[in-house]
Amino acid sequence: MAARIISVSNMKGGVGKTTLSVAMAQAFAGGAGGGRGVKTLLVDLDAQANASFWLCGYADLTSAIESSKTIDCFFEDAVVFGKDVAVANWARPAKALSDTLFVAPSSPNLRIVERELIVFLSRRHRNLMEVERVVSDLLEQNLKTLRNAYDVIIFDTAPGISAMTEAALRLSDLVIVPTVPDYVSNLGLLSFCRSVSWSSNDPLSAKRLPWVVANKVKQTPHHQRMLKQMREAAESDEREFRMFRTEIPNSPRIDEIASDLNVDGELGFDAEGVQVFAALAAEALDIAARESVAPAGA
Ligand SMILES: Nc1ncnc2c1ncn2[C@@H]1O[C@H](COP(=O)(O)OP(=O)(O)OP(=O)(O)O)[C@@H](O)[C@H]1O
Numbered sequence: 360m361a362a363r364i365i366s367v368s369n370m371k372g373g374v375g376k377t378t379l380s381v382a383m384a385q386a387f388a389g390g391a392g393g394g395r396g397v398k399t400l401l402v403d404l405d406a407q408a409n410a411s412f413w414l415c416g417y418a419d420l421t422s423a424i425e426s427s428k429t430i431d432c433f434f435e436d437a438v439v440f441g442k443d444v445a446v447a448n449w450a451r452p453a454k455a456l457s458d459t460l461f462v463a464p465s466s467p468n469l470r471i472v473e474r475e476l477i478v479f480l481s482r483r484h485r486n487l488m489e490v491e492r493v494v495s496d497l498l499e500q501n502l503k504t505l506r507n508a509y510d511v512i513i514f515d516t517a518p519g520i521s522a523m524t525e526a527a528l529r530l531s532d533l534v535i536v537p538t539v540p541d542y543v544s545n546l547g548l549l550s551f552c553r554s555v556s557w558s559s560n561d562p563l564s565a566k567r568l569p570w571v572v573a574n575k576v577k578q579t580p581h582h583q584r585m586l587k588q589m590r591e592a593a594e595s596d597e598r599e600f601r602m603f604r605t606e607i608p609n610s611p612r613i614d615e616i617a618s619d620l621n622v623d624g625e626l627g628f629d630a631e632g633v634q635v636f637a638a639l640a641a642e643a644l645d646i647a648a649r650e651s652v653a654p655a656g657a
């Protein structure tokens with residue numbers, strides 16, 4: 360089976376992109392829900408490198424950074440030095456579930472490399488759109504191989520908008536947008552969802568809508584009212600996003616785990632956490648299979 364490609368993205372920070380990316384990756388790789396684990400690759404496109412810390416552990420990530428085995432070095436080698444390099448060679452086993460869970464780690468240097476690419480290409484008279492195209496073509500080329508080597512590929516993206524995020528969104532079967540159902544978190548949601556539909560690889564095909572997942576959900580009147588409004592918007596004829604049935608509760612245990620990246624082994628969610636992330640992962644795979652943008656024959 361060609362891998363399903365999933366981006367987890369929102370221009371708003373702190374809504375749970377990394378928590379959901381890592382928890383889903385662990386659910387896929389660990390065979391949550393009873394089945395066999397599927398081979399999963401998480402590509403960390405965020406210079407904060409939180410997902411990389413979680414999945415590699417401090418010592419292994421430090422060693423990856425020191426030996427230029429982080430994703431920023433891949434982009435620099437490919438674009439600036441014109442080397443024939445493959446993302447596949449940047450993937451390393453995660454510290455837990457290491458038979459099925461792999462990570463192409465990031466480093467804080469990604470921020471500098473992204474600027475370096477822009478400066479390098481603009482000196483060669485390429486505009487910003489073309490910079491995005493170069494990054495996107497490079498990732499697309501790599502995904503042809505990666506699709507055959509993995510069952511699921513997850514991009515954890517940085518808050519804000521960047522050439523790397525744009526490329527990941529364009530190439531994904533499914534774009535998951537975590538959001539907190541409160542007024543402030545939803546202010547930019549619609550404009551972000553519109554930008555996702557426009558970034559679809561094939562603008563002539565049916566509009567590809569992002570899928571919003573409500574995270575940190577509380578049983579407060581405000582959260583419940585916002586959720587109701589979001590679900591109505593997702594069902595209307597003019598909808599600009601769809602919504603996951605699964606909702607992730609605001610949970611002290613999830614917060615505790617996500618705030619302490621320096622844990623050994625798998626993330627130790629409680630029974631409620633395990634169950635909710637298994638449900639999210641199963642729903643995501645189901646949607647990605649229906650909405651696949653895999654080239655014919657892949
Ligand atoms: N369901 C949840 N319940 C309680 N706390 C949560 C939940 N999901 C995430 N958090 C907390 O919210 C904070 C932000 O989570 P996370 O780092 O996953 O967000 P993010 O969108 O990746 O952030 P950034 O934009 O900085 O990349 C973390 O401290 C985490 O502990």
Ligand SMILES: [Mg+2]
Nearest residue numbers: 376377405409
């Ligand atoms: Mg993050």
